[in-house]
Amino acid sequence: MKSKNQSAYRLAPWRKQMKRILTILMGTFIAAGVTMVYLSISERMTDVKLRIQLLQEERADYSRQIADLTTDEGILTAYKAMQQRAEQAGFTDIDFTDEDEFAYVIVDGYTGTGINTEAPVQDAPRIEYVSLVKPEYTQSLQEWLYKRITTGIESYEVSN
Amino acid sequence: MKSQIESRFRALLIFFSILSLVMVLRIGMLMMDESVIRMKMETEEDYEYMTVEVSSERGNIYDRQGYLLAGNTVSYTIALNLQHANGHGDFIADYIAPIFGLDRETVRASAEIPFEPGVSVEWTLTNYATKEQIEQLEITKNTLNRTYQNKNDKPEDLDAVIYYPNIHRYYPNDELAFNIVGFFPYRNPNSQAAYGIEQYYDDILSAKTISHRFSLDPNVPDRIPDIPNGASIVLTIDRKIQEICEQSVKDAVKINEAKSATVVVANPKTGEVLAMATYPSIDLNQYWESATAFTRDNKFNPAVMQPYEPGSVFKVLTMAIAIDTGAVKPSTIFNDTGVYTVMGTDIMNWDRGAWGPQSMVGCMQHSLNTCMAYITDLVGAEKFYQYLDAFGIGKPTNIELAQEDYYPVAKPGSSMWTQISLSTNSFGQGLMATPIQMVAAISALANDGVIMQPHIVREIRYNGQVEKIVPTEIGRPISAETARTVTEMLATSIEIEASDAQVRNIRIAGKTGTGEIAVEGLGYVLNTTNASFVGWGPADDPQFIAYVWVQEPTHSIWGSEVSAPLFSEIIENIAPYMRLPDDRTRKCLYTDVCPTQEPEEDYYYYYW
Numbered sequence: 001m002k003s004k005n006q007s008a009y010r011l012a013p014w015r016k017q018m019k020r021i022l023t024i025l026m027g028t029f030i031a032a033g034v035t036m037v038y039l040s041i042s043e044r045m046t047d048v049k050l051r052i053q054l055l056q057e058e059r060a061d062y063s064r065q066i067a068d069l070t071t072d073e074g075i076l077t078a079y080k081a082m083q084q085r086a087e088q089a090g091f092t093d094i095d096f097t098d099e100d101e102f103a104y105v106i107v108d109g110y111t112g113t114g115i116n117t118e119a120p121v122q123d124a125p126r127i128e129y130v131s132l133v134k135p136e137y138t139q140s141l142q143e144w145l146y147k148r149i150t151t152g153i154e155s156y157e158v159s160n
Numbered sequence: 161m162k163s164q165i166e167s168r169f170r171a172l173l174i175f176f177s178i179l180s181l182v183m184v185l186r187i188g189m190l191m192m193d194e195s196v197i198r199m200k201m202e203t204e205e206d207y208e209y210m211t212v213e214v215s216s217e218r219g220n221i222y223d224r225q226g227y228l229l230a231g232n233t234v235s236y237t238i239a240l241n242l243q244h245a246n247g248h249g250d251f252i253a254d255y256i257a258p259i260f261g262l263d264r265e266t267v268r269a270s271a272e273i274p275f276e277p278g279v280s281v282e283w284t285l286t287n288y289a290t291k292e293q294i295e296q297l298e299i300t301k302n303t304l305n306r307t308y309q310n311k312n313d314k315p316e317d318l319d320a321v322i323y324y325p326n327i328h329r330y331y332p333n334d335e336l337a338f339n340i341v342g343f344f345p346y347r348n349p350n351s352q353a354a355y356g357i358e359q360y361y362d363d364i365l366s367a368k369t370i371s372h373r374f375s376l377d378p379n380v381p382d383r384i385p386d387i388p389n390g391a392s393i394v395l396t397i398d399r400k401i402q403e404i405c406e407q408s409v410k411d412a413v414k415i416n417e418a419k420s421a422t423v424v425v426a427n428p429k430t431g432e433v434l435a436m437a438t439y440p441s442i443d444l445n446q447y448w449e450s451a452t453a454f455t456r457d458n459k460f461n462p463a464v465m466q467p468y469e470p471g472s473v474f475k476v477l478t479m480a481i482a483i484d485t486g487a488v489k490p491s492t493i494f495n496d497t498g499v500y501t502v503m504g505t506d507i508m509n510w511d512r513g514a515w516g517p518q519s520m521v522g523c524m525q526h527s528l529n530t531c532m533a534y535i536t537d538l539v540g541a542e543k544f545y546q547y548l549d550a551f552g553i554g555k556p557t558n559i560e561l562a563q564e565d566y567y568p569v570a571k572p573g574s575s576m577w578t579q580i581s582l583s584t585n586s587f588g589q590g591l592m593a594t595p596i597q598m599v600a601a602i603s604a605l606a607n608d609g610v611i612m613q614p615h616i617v618r619e620i621r622y623n624g625q626v627e628k629i630v631p632t633e634i635g636r637p638i639s640a641e642t643a644r645t646v647t648e649m650l651a652t653s654i655e656i657e658a659s660d661a662q663v664r665n666i667r668i669a670g671k672t673g674t675g676e677i678a679v680e681g682l683g684y685v686l687n688t689t690n691a692s693f694v695g696w697g698p699a700d701d702p703q704f705i706a707y708v709w710v711q712e713p714t715h716s717i718w719g720s721e722v723s724a725p726l727f728s729e730i731i732e733n734i735a736p737y738m739r740l741p742d743d744r745t746r747k748c749l750y751t752d753v754c755p756t757q758e759p760e761e762d763y764y765y766y767y768w
Contacts, residue, residue, distance in 0.1 A: 045378035053374070056212070056384050063389075064327050067217050067232040074228030074332035079403050096736045097664065104741040106749055143380075 212374045212384055217327055219365040219390030221341055221357055223399040224618055229341050230358070230444075233330040236289040236323045238297075239282045242275035244320035251316040259296050260289055271320070287326060288347075294323055327367075331444035337402050339438045339461035340395065340616060342562060343447035354450070355460045357393055357617070359562035364391040364622065391622035396432040396615065401425060401734045405437035408733070412726045413439045416691075416713035422462045423730060424595050425706045428603035428696060430631040431612030433559070434704070434738065436463050436596075462709070464559060467567040467592035471675025472510070472527045472719065473694045473707075474588025476602055476650065478536060479524060481547040484642040487538035490520045490649050500530035502583045507533045510674065524671065525653035533583035541582045545571045548585075550637035551601035552611065553593055560617045567592035588675060595707045601637075602694050605647055605669075606702035608640035651699035661695055661724035663731045665742030669702075670695025670727065672719035677712070688712055693723035695731070703740055706731060 011019075075081065096102050190196050221230035238260060245252060249271035257264040262285060270283045301318050328346035331338075342356025344365075353362040368387050375382045409421035425435040438461060442449040450460060459465040482488045498514030500507040509515070509529050515522070523531035536544050548554065554569035569591050570576035584590035593601075596614055604611045613632040620627040650669035654661055661670050673692035676684040691713050696705040708723040708730070716722050735742075741749060748754035 042378040049374075049376070049378065049382070052384065053212075056214075060215070061325070063217065064234050064325055067327055068234040070220065070228065071231035071233040071330050071332060074231050074330075077227060078332045078334070079227075079336055079399055080334070094736075099745075102736065104739070104745055104749060 208377050209373045209375055212372045213369060214372055214385055214387055215327075215369040216367050216387040217389045218329060218344060218367040219361075219392040219622075221365075222392065222394045223337070223397050223402070224395060225398060226394070227399050228332055229337055229395070229399070230329065230331050230344075232327045234291065235287065235326050235328055236291075236294050237287045237326055238285045238289050238321065238323050240271050240285065241320045241322055242271075242273055242280055242283055245271040245283075246275050247272075248316050248320065252318065252320060255300055255318055256285070256297075256321060259300065260286055260293055262286065282322075288328075289323065297321065297323070333399070334443045334445060335441045336399060336406065337395075337397060337436075338441050338444050339463070340397060340402075340436055340561065341444060342460075343444045343450070345447055347448075354447075355563060356561055357395070360560050361391070361393055361617075361620075364620070365393065366390050388623040391620050393617055394619040394621070396434065396618045397436065398434055398737060400737045402435040402437060404733045404737070405435040405730055406439065406441070408726060408730050409437050410439045410441070412710055412722070416710055416715050416722050418691075418713040418722075419711040420458050420462060421708075421710045421726070422595055423706065423708045423726070424463050424599050425704060425730070425734065426599050426603065426614060428606035428702055428705045429612065431600075431603070431614045432618070432631070433596075433599075433614060433616045435734070436461070436616070438462055458711070461561065461563075462711070463595045464557075464561045464564045465594070467565055467594050467597075468690050468709070468711075469589050469592055469675040469678070470598055470692055470709075471588045471673035471690060472529075473598065473602075473671050473673030473692045474591075474593075475524060475527065475532050475586070475673075476605065476646065476671045476694060477548070477551055477553070478532050478544075478586045479520065479649070480605055480638050480642055480646045481544060482535040482539050483520075483645055484547070484638040485539050485543055488520055488535050490645060492520055493517050494520070494523055494528070494531045494534055496523075496528055496530050498530065500533045500583070502533060502537075503579045505580050507583050521649050521653050521656075524649060525657050527587075527672065529587045532586035536582050536586040541572045541579075544582060544585075545569065547637060550635055551604065552597060552635065553591065553601055555597075557594075557596050557600045557614050559596055559614045564596075565594060566597065588673060595709050598694060599705055599707045602696070602707075603705050604635070604637050605643045606696035606705045607643070609636050609638045609643040610640075611635040611637065647696070647699055647702070651697075654695075659724055660720065661693055661727050663697065663728050663735070665744060666697050666731070666735065666740070667699040667743055668695045668697030668731070669699045670697075670724075672724050674717060674719045687717055689717040689719075691717065691719040691722040693719055693727045695727050697731070698740075698743055698746070700743075704731070704738060 094102050217232050220228060220232075223229055238256075240252065249268040252271045253264045253268035256262065257267045267285060270285060273280055273283055275281065297318070301321075304317055328349075329344040330346075331341065331343070338356075340356050342354055342358035342360075344353040344358050344362075345351045353359045353365070358365065367390055370385065370387065372384055374384060405423045405425060409423055412418065412421045420438060420440060422438040423435065424433060426433045440453050440458070442453050454460050462468075483490070495517045496509070496515040498509060498512065507529055510527060515526050515528060518526065518528065518531060520531075520535075522528075523535075539547075548569055554566060556564045556566045558564070569585070570581060581590050600611055600614045603614075611634050613634045615629055615631075617629050619629065647669040650671055651667055654668065654670055659670075659672070661668065661672070671694055673690075673694070675690040675692065677688045677690060679685050679688075689712065691710045693708045694705070696702045706727055708727045710722045710726065713722045744755050
């Protein structure tokens, strides 16, 4: 049965239009807000990742430089190089049989020169790498959903 | 009119709904399409991920003082970007060839290899450019850029020449301790490390390279993995002692025109190897020379890789066995007639002479084969070979050096063994041992009957942790009393003989050896010998044991004339670096009595 009732008054057309415009604007603002938050986080994340890459390259470069300088030091202190420098500087071999030139002295606690370390003594472990980051933190939402849909279970693969 | 508009709107709505449905279905179909899925994956691969190569460095090797023996250095790969290089071959070759010492025509031809995207993009010219060459390249590039500041005026440039840093193995001491260190073939990194520590510890020294898919999606957290560098290894060798030994063996090979010479110096109380030198040698930075420098009869590290018939130095063990079993005493007399017959075969002395009645000291002093054959008969085959087992003869020592070889001893019951084997084995023929095996076995005499595990690694350092190698006892084949008795016998024998092995002001025990060499198909050949000497000291408290082997000397074939003086020279030169005072100084330092002159002969206590 069709209702015959009618409102006692109707909204003016401009009010209707205003209401629609405000609704659309509100929707637009919310969408823009979400987008801005998303973009801001994405931008920061991208920036951080780029910086990580740059620092990684820098670290690799420093690592190479350290290895190179260690070897340079090794070259400068190589036996023949030191012998040659000593001779050029006028040093001569010690006559170990001449007690005026060479004497033994007992020094309590002296164990000789060499590499000494305070590092803890432990078995040297084998080299292997396992990520400490759980897979939940390395998957995007899409990847997580995809795996849930295709396999029905959560993936616990260790990333590498 | 109104209902007409509504119906049109409704039709439009239906049309758009159907259109939307068709679009969704189409999108769904496309998403399921295999080629589209592949394209999506390829796109993801290209734009969403970046494959990052993460590498670590090969561990270093140090001597006991901390001097670097094996490290890593940076070199540069020089490549041409073919897209920019094409058409500029002559220009690039004119500048690049002299800087990097390359053939001009090769560089020109490389630059003209046609650029094909995805096929030929870059062409490597060399992988081993130095820092200085890179600096020179940069100067040349800058000079060209300054000359033609306006890019449009620049007819040609070197922008097509690009370079990347690499890291590769380097041995700063060149040939020092080459036989111990071994090498990593840096020009062929896919090959394995060869010889020595490099090969033995390749798994923990190795650099690791992993490829990591680094996500470029900002929503995907990711991290580039850390790979610790390979372990670093600290050796027990002292490079000064090693250098002295290397110089001495080199001189010995040249003076004696020998095939090779090897010396091992160790601490009998700990089993630490202080030096292990051999000649011929190679510069490890030119490791490819090893292919021509070493042969089957002259190996990379004979001290561990080359068993040989040691000859009379082996009598030290025979005498120790005889004394330990009680078969003889130092004062036991053997009447040498010059011949000792076993199963119809005559055993004779080195000089074919007869030395008459001899005490056991005399047997050792004159190195009588007949006497050794006699005392092993007294000991008996079963006990003799049990002792050899306990001394570790015929077994690897398990020192931390790659490719250790050994030669099993033929024992009673084996088809290779006869009764004559017992006699010949007693004076070091018919069996083979490496110098490191001999050092390990004879160190029991220098360490109160205890054999310590021979080792050449002092520490392994990995990722901030240190594993120290603790000296370990591996056997006690003879009693301490036997060890001291035989040491005293040999020290006396060296003194009486006035051997060339004597060390100035340090009393040592030792024995020469002249081992005959068996040639396949010919048997033992005349005038070709292995001249050896083993010695330890100071006789009253041994701090070192040294084994010298000169292979096939030509000027003299005798251990007493070739190896004994070499031993003496080496010990006199290395004693101060072992912090080993002479006997008189030791007495002054550690007792209240300080002799003012050289010690008298009766200063020592004799057992008989």
